[in-house]
Amino acid sequence: MLTEQFVAAIAAPSKPNTGVARDVGIFVHEFQPMAAQRAAFKKSAAPPNCIAVSATHIFAAQADKAVVHVYSREKGNQELLVPFQERIHSLALAAEDSVLLLGTEGGRILICTSRLVSTPPSHLQRVTSLAVDPTSNFFLSGSTDSQIHVWSLPALLSFAPDTSRAPLHTLSTHRGPVTALTVGHSTSSANIAVSASSDNSAIVWNYQTGTLLRTYLLEVTPQALVLDPADRAVHAAYADGSIQTIDFFAGDAVAPASATNTLHDPAHAHRPLQPPPRTRFNATSQNLGPALSISLNWDGTTLISGHESGKIASWDVAKGAYSSTLGNLPGAVTNLSFLEPTGWPETKEAKFKIPAVVKPKPDTGNGDSIIGIVPALYTMNVQLTGRLNTSISAATAEIGAPQLSLFEEALTHPSFPDELLDEGLAELAAWDGGSQNTASKSVDFLPLAPAGEEVGQTANEQLEDLKARFKKLQEIQKVTFGQITQLKQERRTWVDLEAKREARKARRRARLFAKPKGHAAAGADDNDHDEDSSDHDEVMADSEEDSGDEEVKTKKRGPHGSNDDIIGKGEESHSSEDDLGDLERSSASEKESDGDDG
Known part of the structure; x- marks a missing residue:
């Protein structure tokens, strides 16, 4: 009542x-x-x-x-x-x-x-x-x-x-x-x-x-x-x-x-x-x-x-x-x-x-509790009247006691269930190379698996799987690093070649266009004629290459060590050969005049 x-x-x-x-x-x-x-x-x-x-x-x-x-x-x-x-x-x-x-x-x-x-x-x-x-x-x-x-x-x-x-x-x-x-x-x-x-x-x-x-x-x-x-x-x-x-x-x-x-x-x-x-x-x-x-x-x-x-x-x-x-x-x-x-x-x-x-x-101001732990002299006087919540064991399972899944127990537990803590410690021990017998079964919390059902791999199997994946990743990493190093070397080579090529072009243009204005200084030797002729040929070839009008270009080594540029068919080829002949005749006349002056 x-x-x-x-x-x-x-x-x-x-x-x-x-x-x-x-x-x-x-x-x-x-x-x-x-x-x-x-x-x-x-x-x-x-x-x-x-x-x-x-x-x-x-x-x-x-x-x-x-x-x-x-x-x-x-x-x-x-x-x-x-x-x-x-x-x-x-x-x-x-x-x-x-x-x-x-x-x-x-x-x-x-x-x-x-x-x-x-x-x-x-x-x-x-x-x-x-x-x-x-x-x-x-x-x-x-x-x-x-x-x-x-x-x-x-x-x-x-x-x-x-x-x-x-x-x-x-x-x-x-x-x-x-x-x-x-x-x-x-x-x-x-x-x-x-x-x-x-x-x-x-x-x-x-x-x-x-x-x-x-x-x-x-x-x-x-x-x-x-x-x-x-x-x-x-x-x-x-x-x-x-x-x-x-x-x-x-x-x-x-x-x-x-x-x-x-x-x-x-x-x-x-x-x-x-x-x-x-x-x-x-x-x-x-x-x-x-x-x-x-x-x-x-x-x-x-x-x-x-x-x-x-x-x-x-x-x-x-x-x-x-x-x-x-x-x-x-x-x-x-x-x-x-x-x-x-x-x-x-x-x-x-x-x-x-x-x-x-x-x-009276509270002493927590002088002995530096990090917030319970003081040593603290006492609590209570009488336990109900049954304490204990973790599910084989003994309780045999007598038909109500069982909760680890997920349900974690939801209502005041801190962390012992089984969950033991599982985390065992996993840490496995990662540190500890004893293989300390690993416990892993439980998947997301699908809410029933209690007592094995889900997923054991800790040892997961560890071996991770080691194999790690080894494969290391091999891929080595190959990737080798390819990156090779690409860096090729890029450095092409950059150096391009820099040298630009420097030669600048030098040759300066020599080529400086003589018609100043008619060269007195006292130059006969070898200048060959060098100027070669510089002129290379400058002309570079100019035609930069203009985008060249169709086919082939390099051929001459009998005197000079480079003769052979250009494909067309009107531009004939005009370039005429200009080259005029420049050669002009260079020869300048050489004769320089010899007379000497």
């Missing part, structure tokens, strides 16, 4: 003549199937937002002392008293109830595990409210300085010395002290948080980005907030004892109700809304007094509120009306919290529990 309970805490008792036992400050009530008190804990006076309940313990910060009382739910008594240097004004649990967050009077956030981590005093005044998101990656802190800070819990718990302990975002739109703070139930990046302030406003935030989504203007100051399980609406409790439901899908006179949630629409972010008066309901005939705390049951159909008169009222959310009074406690009900329902047919068993709470040791 489904059983649902809630925890109520009061401040200092104000009704001495009641049927409740003396000094009782925390009560555990059964909500369904039968409304009755199930447990009570003494010597506690907790202000608002100063109760945190786990599956095994109840933590209560005291109103007049800088201490936190720890109660064991199993034993039904006070287990521990933890003192602090300053008063605590808010409490919250995170990371499956294994981390306790405390907001101090000086504006700090204390984080308790088996060590005590403190943040810088980011708030200027006391921290009055704390809220943790479902993933425990973020938590929010609200203060009377009107500021809301968003923190990263893993960063604050890190052992690395260079990790920042500053808030991720600061939400500073409120103009008065923050009175209430609550976070949605989603684990996505679009999860929301709602804050209330004494400036009579309630603001919806995307706390992961620090973006303001919606502002609601209220008639009075909300004292407590709670979100609907589907995050469709937020319920607010007021000092006059009334309750109001702020529906995110409903609008106002300017913007009527819509079938879609426009919280994340930037066009509506900076336009404040005022909820309709009909969404606010009260029970004036019950003399409940100011509402100080509020909580919703697991399905969101029933809301309970704690009042200054000590009464706990029940409200029908669907009808928006008062239902009944569940109890009358001896003091102002400052804290209310529904517990997780029990009695489900299939319940996920917790893998560990904390049998006893120990006093945390």
